[in-house]
Amino acid sequence: MNAVELTAVTKTYGRTRALDAVDLTFDRGVTGLLGPNGAGKTTLLRIVATSIGADSGDVRLLGRDPHGSHAELTAIRRELGYLPQELGYPGDMTAFGFVEYVAVLKEWNDRRRRLREVRRVLELVGLGTMATKRVSRLSGGQRRRVALAQALLGDPRILVLDEPTTGLDPTQRADLRRTLSALGGHCAVLLSTHQTEDVAALCERVVVLAGGTVRFDGTVTDLVATAAGRVWLCDDPGPDALVSWRTGTGRHHVVGGTPPPGAVAAEPTLEDAYLLMLGVDAHDVRAPA
Numbered sequence: 331m332n333a334v335e336l337t338a339v340t341k342t343y344g345r346t347r348a349l350d351a352v353d354l355t356f357d358r359g360v361t362g363l364l365g366p367n368g369a370g371k372t373t374l375l376r377i378v379a380t381s382i383g384a385d386s387g388d389v390r391l392l393g394r395d396p397h398g399s400h401a402e403l404t405a406i407r408r409e410l411g412y413l414p415q416e417l418g419y420p421g422d423m424t425a426f427g428f429v430e431y432v433a434v435l436k437e438w439n440d441r442r443r444r445l446r447e448v449r450r451v452l453e454l455v456g457l458g459t460m461a462t463k464r465v466s467r468l469s470g471g472q473r474r475r476v477a478l479a480q481a482l483l484g485d486p487r488i489l490v491l492d493e494p495t496t497g498l499d500p501t502q503r504a505d506l507r508r509t510l511s512a513l514g515g516h517c518a519v520l521l522s523t524h525q526t527e528d529v530a531a532l533c534e535r536v537v538v539l540a541g542g543t544v545r546f547d548g549t550v551t552d553l554v555a556t557a558a559g560r561v562w563l564c565d566d567p568g569p570d571a572l573v574s575w576r577t578g579t580g581r582h583h584v585v586g587g588t589p590p591p592g593a594v595a596a597e598p599t600l601e602d603a604y605l606l607m608l609g610v611d612a613h614d615v616r617a618p619a
């Protein structure tokens with residue numbers, strides 16, 4: 331049994347088909363979800379987080395049906411952590427107060443165990459010394475880490491993170507990568523991001539979504555390999571490049587098209603492979619509802 335099993339999952343908002351017959355399974359390990367704006371990433375994550383239901387198809391989480399009984403849904407949610415794209419903070423709570431509030435909602439009824447767990451997750455995200463600060467007085471990156479802390483309560487078996495690195499500085503991103511890679515040893519970590527370098531640095535597996543369908547599902551190495559021989563460094567922008575730009579060294583990084591004279595083959599990055607796979611207009615490709 332995989333921790334997450336999605337079969338022919340479809341979700342439509344009005345005339346927009348956000349997900350179109352998606353089949354995916356996730357188990358232990360860190361999976362990165364890439365895709366342009368409007369690809370369906372948040373919709374997919376919200377379905378896995380039991381925040382919304384699919385219109386059709388089958389969703390199994392830890393072998394259970396989230397649309398089954400209330401008891402089944404509660405059992406799933408006890409083992410699930412979710413960091414939404416945006417999180418509101420009620421009132422003028424401290425970091426500790428906010429995470430404890432979520433712990434109460436998650437039915438951590440034993441006060442001593444609850445306080446210990448809140449301290450543990452705040453330490454885990456590096457906010458141990460900030461616990462008594464009001465959330466409204468924290469920086470954007472610190473607030474994002476408070477949001478992450480609540481997702482880590484109870485050491486979940488499924489961890490759903492929607493753009494977790496937004497607002498984090500490089501040191502905090504490195505810390506987050508260390509935390510998530512450790513969690514991936516026993517937990518299905520599913521994260522969406524626009525940062526291909528985070529996926530390249532952290533994820534064993536990458537899923538590319540566009541127009542509500544899965545365009546790629548495999549290892550980062552396999553996705554990068556699809557760009558082999560299609561990326562160059564040269565003095566001029568490529569005449570028919572998919573995309574090219576002048577780098578800090580003064581040479582042009584050219585992705586796709588025919589190599590200009592004097593071009594030297596460059597080692598492709600995950601971002602190059604992603605751009606080549608989707609093309610520049612991928613966000614316009616959408617199945618009609």
Ligand SMILES: Nc1ncnc2c1ncn2[C@@H]1O[C@H](COP(=O)(O)OP(=O)(O)OP(=O)(O)O)[C@@H](O)[C@H]1O
Pocket residue numbers: 343344346347348365366367368369370371372373374
């Ligand atoms: N509540 C909603 N009502 C109407 N349309 C929605 C709603 N939520 C999402 N959509 C539409 O569904 C499609 C998929 O949206 P979704 O937020 O899942 O994409 P995404 O890949 O997460 O995008 P982004 O990278 O911009 O966050 C988009 O066309 C979006 O406009």
